Amino acid sequence: MCTRGCSFLALLLQAQDGGLPQGTSAGILERIASSDPISKFVLLCLGLMSIMSWGIILYKLWTFQQSRRQTSKFLEIFRRSSKFSEVQAACGSLSASPLVGLFQSGYAELNAQLRQTPPSDAGSTNPRPAAGRPTLKSLAALDRALLRASAIEVNKLERRVSFLATTASIAPFVGLFGTVWGIMTAFLGISQTGSTNLGVVAPGIAQALIATAFGLAAAIPAVLFYNSLTQRVKLFASEMDDFSMEFLNIAERNFT
């Protein structure tokens, strides 16, 4: 990833350094090419932010789409089959769904508890042993295992979405910094030339305002998709809560 990004940056800088053929280039890019290094750096940061935030947006949209599809498939299998082992076998191909993580951890905890209490000496520990039927030692432990798994799944879903929040809040400020810097230099230029002609002042200010425009352009989609993605994470979380309740219910019904 770094090599691609760096090569792109090199290309961008090359374009900014003035390799533009006159006449075909747009006015905005001419202005950027003629600006000072700090403005260029600000614009570079904003460009990186935009690239990264868009990459994360696309990635998250893609993974969430996959998760939703596989979750519905998994729930169908889970409700249809009568044995956990069948479901466990199907989990390998549906690993994108967060419910799979919950189920796998719950199943592991269940297996561990059932292995610790073999049915041979169950009679000694259990006052009312069911004949040939494994029993759970602790339902609370199973609940905790499900909670851990759900925390991990939510963390995984939320990962990198925070970068969108960061971009959304920082990018306008970065752009504003570039604008302030550009206007500062423009006024310095006015004081040096001693001319208050609008033709002298206007290009510098326009050049400075490009930074704000870029900042807003980076921030606005970040805000939009941050809200939408967090909303979807919340939906997944409630879905996971629902599934853990269902799993607990099934375990309690069958193994106590």
Next chain:
Amino acid sequence: MDLSDVLRSRMDEPGGLQGMVAVSILAHGVLLAVLLFAPQRWFTAEPEAPRPVMTITLEGGGEGPRNGGLTPMGGRPVQVQAPPAEPKRPEPVQRPAASTVEMPLPKPAPKVKTTAPPPPPVTQAPDQARGETPTKGEETAPGSAPAVTSARGLGFGLSSGGGPGSGSALDVTDFCCPDYLTVMVERIKANWNQRQEVAGQALVKFTVRRDGQIQDVELETSSGYTTLDLAAQRAILFTRQFPPLPAAFPNPTLTVHLNFEYQR
């Protein structure tokens, strides 16, 4: 499989982030390329064509003409765009005007002027001068003699003695041409036998037509002697023809009352 192993394995993030970042870089590169190589007019608004502006000044300026309005606005001249000059249409071909056929008038025959042969040079005194001795030098003779003046009065008439006649009258109040009357009186006088033995006055009325012919000769007032009356009427009848009435005289006929005065 232990629970911890399961949880650890679930912590791993699914792959695909790098691919998505690559897609993002590609999209940004495309945007940049569009910015670089798109024609300039995609980013600049097209300049509007200048519209004709009609300027109406509401404030300032002089007072308008007093046309009875409540505000001086009424008389303000408002600039109006002049309409474009219309192209001149070709004139339609007109029908020729109806020509009136000229009425052929008969051409009056050119009048042949008959010039009277010049009178023979007088080598001898006229008969009237017979018996009179030509005067030699200054002579004074007692008696009255009419003073010859060129003045002609309006009154006319005939008398056997000197001086103009009197009492003649025309039926029209203002006859235009006294010369005509003079010519008329002279012609009558040439035919008038004025040597009668008695004195008297006869008034004769006659009418002159437009062409100069005389008609309706009547005796209006008798002199008391038939010879005098007849002589007067005869003078007129013998004359028979006058010059035509002058063009300035509008009436078709002229009625004249002529006084013949016989003196001894």
